[in-house]
Amino acid sequence: MKLLVVEDDLLLQRGLEKALIQEGYAVDIAGNLESARQFLSNNDGFYSAILLDLGLPDGNGLTLLKWLRESQQSLPVLIITARDALNDRIVGLDSGADDYLVKPFELAELYARLRAIIRRHCGQADNYLEIADFILNLTNKTITHLGNSLELTVREYAVLSRLLLKYQQVVPRELLLQDLYSWQDSFGSNTLEVYIHRLRQKIGKDRIQTVRGLGYQLVDAV
Known part of the structure; x- marks a missing residue:
């Protein structure tokens, strides 16, 4: 399974890439919205899920999420962000995210949430x-x-x-x-x-x- 990680923090990029590869995923990294759109346009159907930060250099990650949903792409999206206010979580989920995880987070929880959104996307109730x-x-x-x-x-x-x-x-x-x-x-x-x-x-x-x-x-x- 392949993941697209949309995150601009270089240290977090490297950490997530290493951790996810060790967990058995293949990984592409996008540092901004434009790069993420290019990955998605060039690799249609290749990803099992997206990890999406909201605070990106060229805009809000929600614009990418809305673009995905407006183009009828059901690809699972897990928002990973430092924005922990209730309203931010509500907006993120209402915009089409499958789950919302606040930084900092434990890798074990990240893995579990990824498994959950992937299995739901596959129409399965368990792992x-x-x-x-x-x-x-x-x-x-x-x-x-x-x-x-x-x-x-x-x-x-x-x-x-x-x-x-x-x-x-x-x-x-x-x-x-x-x-x-x-x-x-x-x-x-x-x-x-x-x-x-x-x-x-x-x-x-x-x-x-x-x-x-x-x-x-x-x-x-x-």
């Missing part, structure tokens, strides 16, 4: 998403298949969880690559194929179908 013969655990970043816990690397989890959340839908190759790129490693041209191959060995070679020219699709067992 265990049952998808066909898989169980995706958003809390501890594990996946169970046919009752057996899969031994997955962070990157394998990133690819398989994305395929699960788009079950039986074609997931563009570019979207899966976006989930991998934020670990800032150097990738070869066949990096994604390597992870797909490893996952096929773990869940069955016929479960992940290649859709030529488009991407990959997780399907029912034959």
